[in-house]
Amino acid sequence: MDKLSTFLKEFRNPVDEIGTKERAAFLSGRSIKNESKIDFIKLAVSMIDLTTLEGKDTKGKVFSICQKAKYPLPDDDSIGSVAAVCVYPNMISDVAKFLDGTGIHIASVATAFPSGQYPLKLKIEDTIKAIESGADEIDMVISRGKFLEGDYNYVYNEIKTIKQVCEETSKKLSDKKNQKIEVHLKVILETGELETYDNVRMASFIGMMAGADFIKTSTGKVQPAATLPVTLIMLEAIRDFYNETGIMTGMKPAGGIRTTKDAISYLVMLNETLGINWMNNKMFRIGASSLLNDLLMQFKKQKSGYYQSSDYFTID
Amino acid sequence: MGKIIVKKNLPEIKYDASIEDSKHISLSKKYDLFINGKNLKTKKYFKTINPATEEMLSEVAYADNKDVNKAVTSAKNAFNKHWKKTKPSDRGKYLFRIARIIQEKAREFSVIESMNGGKPIRESKSIDIPLAISHFFYYAGWADKLNYIKTNSKPEPLGVAGQIIPWNFPLLMAAWKIAPALACGNTVVIKSAETTPLTLYKLAEIIQEAEIPDGVVNIISGDGKTGSYLVDNSEVNKIAFTGSTEVGKHIMKSTAGSGKKLTLELGGKAANIIFEDAPVDAAIEGIINGIYFNQGHVCCAGSRLLVQENIADLVIKKLKSRMNYLRVGNPLDKNTDIGAINSKNQLKRITELVKSGVSEGAEIFQPQCTLPAKGFWFKPTFFSNVSQAHRIANEEIFGPVLSILTFRTPKEAIEKANNTFYGLSAGIWTSKGSKVFEVLKQIKAGVVWANTFNKFNPASPFGGFKESGFGREGGVHGLLPYLKD
Numbered sequence: 007m008d009k010l011s012t013f014l015k016e017f018r019n020p021v022d023e024i025g026t027k028e029r030a031a032f033l034s035g036r037s038i039k040n041e042s043k044i045d046f047i048k049l050a051v052s053m054i055d056l057t058t059l060e061g062k063d064t065k066g067k068v069f070s071i072c073q074k075a076k077y078p079l080p081d082d083d084s085i086g087s088v089a090a091v092c093v094y095p096n097m098i099s100d101v102a103k104f105l106d107g108t109g110i111h112i113a114s115v116a117t118a119f120p121s122g123q124y125p126l127k128l129k130i131e132d133t134i135k136a137i138e139s140g141a142d143e144i145d146m147v148i149s150r151g152k153f154l155e156g157d158y159n160y161v162y163n164e165i166k167t168i169k170q171v172c173e174e175t176s177k178k179l180s181d182k183k184n185q186k187i188e189v190h191l192k193v194i195l196e197t198g199e200l201e202t203y204d205n206v207r208m209a210s211f212i213g214m215m216a217g218a219d220f221i222k223t224s225t226g227k228v229q230p231a232a233t234l235p236v237t238l239i240m241l242e243a244i245r246d247f248y249n250e251t252g253i254m255t256g257m258k259p260a261g262g263i264r265t266t267k268d269a270i271s272y273l274v275m276l277n278e279t280l281g282i283n284w285m286n287n288k289m290f291r292i293g294a295s296s297l298l299n300d301l302l303m304q305f306k307k308q309k310s311g312y313y314q315s316s317d318y319f320t321i322d
Numbered sequence: 323m324g325k326i327i328v329k330k331n332l333p334e335i336k337y338d339a340s341i342e343d344s345k346h347i348s349l350s351k352k353y354d355l356f357i358n359g360k361n362l363k364t365k366k367y368f369k370t371i372n373p374a375t376e377e378m379l380s381e382v383a384y385a386d387n388k389d390v391n392k393a394v395t396s397a398k399n400a401f402n403k404h405w406k407k408t409k410p411s412d413r414g415k416y417l418f419r420i421a422r423i424i425q426e427k428a429r430e431f432s433v434i435e436s437m438n439g440g441k442p443i444r445e446s447k448s449i450d451i452p453l454a455i456s457h458f459f460y461y462a463g464w465a466d467k468l469n470y471i472k473t474n475s476k477p478e479p480l481g482v483a484g485q486i487i488p489w490n491f492p493l494l495m496a497a498w499k500i501a502p503a504l505a506c507g508n509t510v511v512i513k514s515a516e517t518t519p520l521t522l523y524k525l526a527e528i529i530q531e532a533e534i535p536d537g538v539v540n541i542i543s544g545d546g547k548t549g550s551y552l553v554d555n556s557e558v559n560k561i562a563f564t565g566s567t568e569v570g571k572h573i574m575k576s577t578a579g580s581g582k583k584l585t586l587e588l589g590g591k592a593a594n595i596i597f598e599d600a601p602v603d604a605a606i607e608g609i610i611n612g613i614y615f616n617q618g619h620v621c622c623a624g625s626r627l628l629v630q631e632n633i634a635d636l637v638i639k640k641l642k643s644r645m646n647y648l649r650v651g652n653p654l655d656k657n658t659d660i661g662a663i664n665s666k667n668q669l670k671r672i673t674e675l676v677k678s679g680v681s682e683g684a685e686i687f688q689p690q691c692t693l694p695a696k697g698f699w700f701k702p703t704f705f706s707n708v709s710q711a712h713r714i715a716n717e718e719i720f721g722p723v724l725s726i727l728t729f730r731t732p733k734e735a736i737e738k739a740n741n742t743f744y745g746l747s748a749g750i751w752t753s754k755g756s757k758v759f760e761v762l763k764q765i766k767a768g769v770v771w772a773n774t775f776n777k778f779n780p781a782s783p784f785g786g787f788k789e790s791g792f793g794r795e796g797g798v799h800g801l802l803p804y805l806k807d
Contacts, residue, residue, distance in 0.1 A: 019601070019602050019603075020599070020600075020601045020753040021601055021603070021604070022601035022603075022604035022753070022773055024604075024773070024774070025601060025603070025604025025605075025607055025608070025773065025774070026603075026604065028607070029603075029604075029607050035444070036337065036656075036657055037337075037340035037656040037657055038337060038338075038340070039338050039339075039340045040338040041338055042335065042336055042337050042338040043338075045335050045336075046335065049335065242603050249639070273335075277335060278647045282335075285335060
């Protein structure tokens with residue numbers, strides 16, 4: 007299908023806010039019990055981008071978080087590691103050292119995270135630095151200001167440029183190190199600032215058409231961050247884009263997902279919107295920090311029948 | 323500390339069965355009629371089963387002509403001796419009591435409704451029972467405010483109301499009928515549907531617990547004959563019937579000239595209209611909810627989908643993929659979307675009409691799903707390439723079967739929507755507010771939903787045009803049929 011038809015077909019497909027919220031509420035009403043709950047918990051752990059994005063982040067802090075990423079439950083290896091560790095660019099080289107050889111991905115926020123209110127030149131620089139320091143996943147922010155001004159071309163071109171930068175830098179690095187390095191681009195829409203679901207759908211399409219490997223809800227610095235209805239809108243956009251182009255785009259809700267129940271609702275929504283091909287950490291990530299311990303607590307409860315106090319779970 | 327395990331792909335994820343506990347319900351082995359505040363044994367009893375397993379749940383009394391007469395006499399005596407003299411605020415008090423006690427027992431009612439009727443527990447828990455409760459609450463509030471319905475006329479009850487309800491929403495339909503009748507000061511003889519009598523007899527227990535005076539509500543069960551005894555009884559002042567158009571016509575004939583007031587809520591073949599500017603994903607949910615809610619055993623089901631031709635391919639594609647996620651099976655599983663067909667007879671009728679659709683050349687679609695071995699089941703189904711001339715586009719199937727037709731312009735959509743002998747409900751899907759009102763004005767149906775479907779509220783009147791019946795239930799309009807003109 008050519009781009010014009012895709013555009014005409016998809017962009018005149020408006021979103022109904024009430025219907026979206028109803029559908030999201032319906033899906034979060036699914037009752038996931040017994041063995042399937044354990045499966046969902048394991049899957050959720052494997053999808054986590056364990057995140058720390060604070061001004062006070064230090065080498066010591068990222069060391070701890072990397073250790074936790076590797077061994078979420080030190081005494082039980084039926085729970086695997088998380089998918090990635092996500093930090094600010096300055097922390098990347100430390101993370102790369104701590105995670106070396108583990109297969110856990112290294113994600114860096116970039117492009118003047120979280121506001122994105124910097125010149126493109128600096129954003130490019132930011133991205134190159136992050137990749138050179140060892141990041142293989144870039145979480146960029148879109149220019150929400152430009153989007154709200156209606157300058158969609160700017161937003162599109164900026165994403166496209168960063169995508170190119172990712173490709174070129176990783177190629178250079180691959181040649182230099184003589185090993186294949188692939189860098190994935192996650193595009194943060196910051197849906198809390200776009201506000202309407204129509205905007206979210208539009209921004210999702212702009213991101214995907216510009217080459218995003220993932221689209222992501224939020225930076226976590228703006229409220230509301232990830233919500234079920236906003237995630238549904240994005241998953242539906244991914245599905246519609248896939249149906250028209252055959253391109254599979256990943257999804258990452260981030261911010262505000264703290265409990266096992268939340269995580270399971272997201273996974274049920276994923277399962278019943280995009281289906282089994284997306285039910286893995288190549289196609290779905292959850293940006294979170296405190297979620298992990300709740301998942302572990304529920305995992306232990308599911309196995310033993312008892313809840314343990316938070317003292318039994320490491321705080322990193 | 324073991325080695326680091328990076329898990330990329332896990333096996334396919336299933337939802338384990340999450341069965342609603344049914345241990346807490348209490349069902350008797352045998353239910354007698356409930357007449358004049360007491361249980362009344364009859365000569366004959368019939369079995370009532372769980373349509374999902376074909377297992378017997380209870381035996382229920384069959385009311386013959388004599389039994390019906392007893393019920394009507396009891397209602398008449400109660401009306402004359404005390405109920406018509408009861409203070410309106412007291413009538414309200416009793417209705418509030420019923421509402422509150424059902425609320426306390428909502429879980430038990432939900433489970434029994436699902437076991438006896440085959441509907442998913444999710445629906446009985448979130449729709450049937452809460453709505454029934456809200457109808458009692460709503461009309462309880464009206465009982466002492468009837469003077470404000472009409473100016474310059476004193477509201478007067480009719481006497482004995484004979485009420486006959488269908489099997490698709492047993493308790494809810496009972497609430498729709500009993501609540502306004504009592505609020506207006508009438509007494510009631512209500513006949514349950516043949517296949518789903520149980521929640522009505524549970525309601526009888528509540529009526530005793532609420533200390534409603536004897537004879538004000540009388541509950542009977544039986545088949546079509548029992549219903550006709552009630553309709554033909556000369557002491558009955560009003561008949562309220564919900565059910566098939568065929569029976570409705572018969573009732574209208576037999577009550578003609580008898581002076582009985584009559585309301586009929588009959589079949590439907592609702593048009594659910596999807597315009598090119600509709601929010602498509604929301605509309606898909608509306609289509610699913612419109613036709614597969616309660617296995618399509620819904621008189622106002624959106625069984626005729628009218629899609630604008632230029633988006634028909636998109637809608638059908640999305641509908642197909644959405645239908646693969648429908649979960650058909652055990653009604654008591656909290657994740658079940660589509661439960662069992664209510665009865666063997668209904669399954670036969672659905673199967674017959676679906677066959678006619680295939681033989682008339684419409685294109686059938688059913689998602690992949692395995693149906694349980696026992697019980698009555700039908701896969702969610704839709705037909706595309708359907709025209710107005712197909713049987714499946716005209717006749718009410720009353721099952722999970724959708725017919726998809728297309729139209730070219732809004733004018734054509736309205737013509738096709740109205741080109742039916744029914745007129746109960748319709749749906750409009752468009753993101754243009756002006757179009758909603760433009761189309762709405764021209765649709766001949768009692769209820770028209772815009773960008774949603776199958777939404778009910780006790781304050782909102784419900785009823786049909788043409789062969790879908792007359793009279794309204796719900797809202798102020800729902801009181802009028804129970805008051806003298």
